[in-house]
Amino acid sequence: MQVLKQVNLAPYTTFGIGGPARWFIEASTEEDVLEAVRFAREQNAPLFVLGGGSNLLVSDAGFPGVVLHIALKGIEQQHLGAATGFSVAAGEDWDAFVTVAVCQNCGGIECLAGIPGSVGGTPVQNVGAYGQEVAETIRLVRALDLQATRFVDLSAAECGFAYRRSIFNSSHRDRYIVTSVQYELKNGVDPVVSYADLKRYFQNWKFSPALPEVSSAVREIRRGKGMLIVPGDPDCRSAGSFFKNPVISAEHFEQIVTSSNGANVPHYPVADGQVKVPAAWLLDQAGFHKGYVLGRAGISSKHTLALINRDGASASDIAALRDVIIAMVVEKFAIHLEPEPVWVG
């Protein structure tokens, strides 16, 4: 195991922002993960686990402890009758795994194509898009339990999945280091084409699309929104959606409708009579449009919800934009938007 010092974290994030890690360790095996944890304990230093870096905002001061970069690789398959089990190491690229699955006609994650990041991050924030969530296909998550200092296999039920949420980013934050994920994908099923953007994409097709065609369509739709990493495109120097879509009460929603002078307020019903409102719409209404500029930070020209590093932005430039947006949305709608990316350092 090699311990590097003062490694700049910006290149490890899709934002391209962030100061140095005091120590930096790359783990290719579970033994490496354990050794890195022991090293951090010996130094009495905090530990941060870095995956694909697609949902992070690293502070300009960097991280004053050990950054553990998860680089475990490997995909193992198992036939389970009508389904196929895939045991995927946490450091595998997520989108590459989606391609492996759909090309074998295994369904359940076809709509999650083009999401940047690594496999290990998918259960943590229960990645979801275009009508699917990774929680629907996860059977087991293997992780190092830092409390007991041993590897454990957690069932999907034990992971406590909800919208962009699991025990790993809520009740048991910082307790586990995910090293591999087992997905169970159904063989030969029809793809899910339920999200409006996808329906529109296929509306003139004479035949039902196959799983790989749905994945390609999702990548194309994501590209149009700047939510696909395209090298050289400043619109994707971001962390994807910067805010979660807020869930509000039916009464609160009615107040917004009334004060919006009859505008058609987009919304989706969720459990308990509550309503989910797209954060992108709230931003637009509060004056933060596509292409909005605040110093070196800004909003993508393709999607209101992606805050971007226009050129050489620091974490504090992004934080300044975040804060004016939050304040304006509170003032206009009495909704406190919650950022989606994890703040490091």
Ligand code: EPU
């Ligand atoms: N909208 C605007 N302006 C925009 C874009 C969207 O007003 O510039 C409004 C429209 O009313 C639109 C609605 O927002 O109908 C929803 O937009 P979209 O379909 O693009 O989805 P989203 O709610 O902004 C969510 C996820 C994305 C995921 C897409 C597709 C969250 C926070 N974001 O975005 O996930 O790809 O749905 O399923 O739930 C991510 O989490 O990083 C992410 C990219």
